[in-house]
Amino acid sequence: MNTVSIEKNYKDWNWENVYVAKNKYISLAVVPCAGGRILEYNLGEVPSLWLNPELLGKTFPATDKVKTNEWRNYGGYRLVPIPVENCSVDKNGNRGKRWPPPAIIGDAKYEITVKKNTLGFQTIEVKSGVQQLPVPKFFGSKGFVYSDKIEEELQYSRTLYIDLHSSLVYIDHTLQNVGNTTIKRGLKISSQHISETKRGLHDGENYVAYVPFDEKLKLPNGKQFEITTNPDQRWRYLNRNRFKLDKNNPEHLEKYYNHGTNWNGEVAPGIFEVEYDYNQMAGLHIIASDSWLCYVNKKTNTAFAKIMEAYDPRLEYDQGLNNAIFCSGLSEGYIETEVQTPLYNLAPNQSFKYREIHGAAQIDNGPVLSVNMAGIITKKMSFIEAEKKITGTYGVFNEGKAILQFKTGDTILKSQELQEVNPLKIFKLNIAVDTPDHHLDTVQIVIIDINKKETVLDTFYF
Structure with missing residues (x-):
């Protein structure tokens, strides 16, 4: 079942080799020089993934010596090791958080191969370099601060395949401890989705994400959900990055001194909807009670769903979450659907595997009420x-x-x-x-x- 080809300068992206999986319904493009990311997942001619036009054709050296403003964010389907809070070092050399996230696993060049699995399907397999933690962090006049020793070594790999008559994409993730000490790690795996009809239009109300929830499943703080910003933070962000605001202007206060108006809440029983807002830089934290997330382009009524492993309250999750929805204001902006694996204790040479299945379908309208292996219920x-x-x-x-x-x-x-x-x-x-x-x-x-x-x-x- 031949579904994979290797394309030179695919769609004028200016990368020499792009690995394309395609049938009559969908196309996927994997770029080894762009951190092994999937930079295309289309249903017919409708794309789901945002692609950063500023980084087309770029390849970066395999180094974690990167500053805050040097995130090589290609767009598409990406990952970070979690927890992110202890991937770096602070000024005193203690564990801390850094943005950009670890670069070897995030945006450096990946190895890539085409194989055939036991089911007879062609696979695209990618593997990162060895990610050493903690990574250095830049502190201005102090330069880069490094840890006294390498404490963790990780290596990530991913295998995917499609068949000839379906929009389903079968994705298997593996994170392996290739170091000498036991570690506790998981993965946050994100799709950065298109959030405007054309660049600069900012019509994010047409681009939404759905997540199922159960009132019995609460966050560690006891809340059903939380927005990862507050009115003061939103106000400051807009005032610095978008346009000047006036707290003496009642219209400005009503419109912008809030958590954002794009968190649409429960639009059907047990279904939360988020619409993209270019003037909002924050995430929705809520436990997905069923094994799916779904992004919908309302202009074309096209849905791209993720079927993930079921939430297991007996396992440990970073921040208590198995997913998140994030609205980014970077570049022209995008909405992310993020899957979070549990955290696993990995002894040297141990690994964990995590399966996602993505599916795309034309729908009549929203909201999405349920997703299963057969399709989407509206x-x-x-x-x-x-x-x-x-x-x-x-x-x-x-x-x-x-x-x-x-x-x-x-x-x-x-x-x-x-x-x-x-x-x-x-x-x-x-x-x-x-x-x-x-x-x-x-x-x-x-x-x-x-x-x-x-x-x-x-x-x-x-």
């Missing part, structure tokens, strides 16, 4: 008794057929073929049905893909 299945009608609205990840199954327990009483489906086609269900006379307790929509694999999209319980 209107859950319902049964209208008076009309004997079933309705629902979806986006799907796989090419195939949609089947309606009437069940009692595990027994299928009746099946009804609905329609052909694929990731570029909105799937709307609005049909009259003849329900079986037996003890019907469940109706479910099943997607049967090209390879005859069945995946449940939605279920209605009587």
Whole structure:
């Protein structure tokens, strides 16, 4: 199943070799010279990832001797080791935080290979250099301050593959301790998404992210969620970086002395929505109660979802979080969907693996109510008794057929073929049905893909 090619100067990006995974629905581009980042994930012609135009074709040396203003942020799909608070050193040589984050694992050149996995799919595999921690930090007249010794050595690798008839991308992350001491580390894996229709338009209200939550899952501070800035910080940021503000102006106070108005809150039961705001530089911290996040371009009604490992309250997470949504005001700005792995204790030569599955689909509209391996639900299945009608609205990840199954327990009483489906086609269900006379307790929509694999999209319980 050949899906991978090596392209020279792909899309005039000015990198010699770009590794492209492509089928008739999606395209991905991995750039080894840009920190091994995925700099393209498109559904048809619709991109999901922001690409920094200032760094096209650039390659940087493998050094952590970088200053605050020297972050090599290519855009796209990136990662940082967590916790970030102890990746550097302070003025006295003690552990601290640094921005830019560690560069060997973040933006230096990666090794890259194309292989074939046991399922017969071509894979793109990348591997970082060895990241030594703590990294030095620049303190003006003191220059770079270094730790007395190397305390940690990490190496990151990633394998991904796609198939011919789906928008799904299977991504496996590995973080290995290649040092001599036991460490505690995890990964924050982020997609920097497009947040404006054209550069400089700043119409971020059309670019949103959804995260599912449960009122029972609280942050370590006991709150349901938090915004990582306050009104004073927002005011100062805007006054310094955007435009002059006047605290004697009631209009300015109402509009800008707040946490931002882009945190739209609960837009459906258990679903939080964030829209991008160029004049907001902050994140949403909330525990994702289900195993997904979803970014949506409302101008094109295109959804890009991440299916991640389930939150496990028995495990330790940095800041108690398994995800975050971040609105960046850097460059022209972007909205990030961030997946955070648990923190793992790794003895020398030990590693942990973490799987994400990304999927893209055309949808009718938001909000996104749920995501599973079959697709995206924007209107859950319902049964209208008076009309004997079933309705629902979806986006799907796989090419195939949609089947309606009437069940009692595990027994299928009746099946009804609905329609052909694929990731570029909105799937709307609005049909009259003849329900079986037996003890019907469940109706479910099943997607049967090209390879005859069945995946449940939605279920209605009587």
